[in-house]
Amino acid sequence: LDFTGSTEEAKRLEAEKGYVFVSAFDDEGIVAGQGVCGIEFLEDAPEVDALIVPIGGGGLIAGTAIAAKAMKPGIKVFGVEAARYPSFTAKRAGLPPVCTGQTIAEGIAIKAVGDIPFGLANALIDEVFVCEEADFERGVSYMATMEKTVCEGAGAGGLAAMLANPEAFKGMKVGIELTGGNIDARMLAVVLNREMVRERRLLVYRILGDDRPGMLSAMAAVIGGLGGNIIDVVHNRLALDVPAKGAEFDIMVETRDSAHADEIGEALKERGYELRMG
Known part of the structure; x- marks a missing residue:
């Protein structure tokens, strides 16, 4: 029951059993x-x-x-x-x-x-x-x-x-x-x-890259080098809008604030990584 339903039930019991409803x-x-x-x-x-x-x-x-x-x-x-x-x-x-x-x-x-x-x-x-x-x-x-x-x-x-x-x-x-x-x-x-997401202190960088050894560690080096804290990584090879020899990386990062989030995003772009969202 929601509050209205509870009130109706209380009044029913009042009528049935003579309770006092307050x-x-x-x-x-x-x-x-x-x-x-x-x-x-x-x-x-x-x-x-x-x-x-x-x-x-x-x-x-x-x-x-x-x-x-x-x-x-x-x-x-x-x-x-x-x-x-x-x-x-x-x-x-x-x-x-x-x-x-x-x-x-x-x-x-x-x-x-x-x-x-x-x-x-x-x-x-x-x-x-x-x-x-x-x-x-x-x-x-x-x-x-x-x-x-x-x-x-x-x-x-x-x-x-x-x-x-x-x-x-x-x-x-x-x-x-x-x-x-x-x-x-x-x-x-x-x-x-x-609230951290709203303030961009917690966000996901979606990066398109080649599916080859060392890619993830290179991205992590850029993020970590600027003080970003990696919380989670999802490595998706099955996205159909990504080349068969590529992969989609969703990297969840904790940042200091929105400016810091932008700084990390720009650094990834400067290293040649294609960001779909940030």
Whole structure:
């Protein structure tokens, strides 16, 4: 079951067995309790000009906005949603939400924002940023590598919004609410590697060359001589668009940055190797 299905099942059990159903966000008591986050944030950092809060069902941002603006009326409160689940943004525009697909921000993948938190928070929220999957991945990666803090996709939503919209926060002291660290080791590793690919610190050089002894070692000498770290090599003799006496070499290399990646690529070309991609 997804979150919507879980809610429907909980309500079925409520009707069948007489249980008391308490929504995780569409409840005045829950909103009030989550306002503690805004209170404690401003008690610890009263100098902040703005807070960024991830939005799923809306309970956290509603409580935070009410508390923060009561304590500091001039503070700005921004929300962040996943592009695949923009339910708050759609409700603001009077449109039905279009929510579908997989997202790394599972914690805010809610198909319909709660009526109670929306009614309380809408007038208090200055702007809602809708972020793409790559933004959330970058937020998770930066938190892990720079802050040494493990965040799930939704948990890093505030940083994702800042990284995707730097001009919107220029000159501000901004507080971001880290809302969770529920990410498994495999997914964290995938996200970190994907960010390395985006930054071209991990890339594949596809080289066409003769299939003769010494070719691979010669290529490796060029790469290693410039400080590239070879991670993996795939030697393909069966590609039909390569001459029968040739081969295709896919060499995965770890580099320092994009400029270093270009430096290695140019050196390979200068040595006469034909690069198909880099």
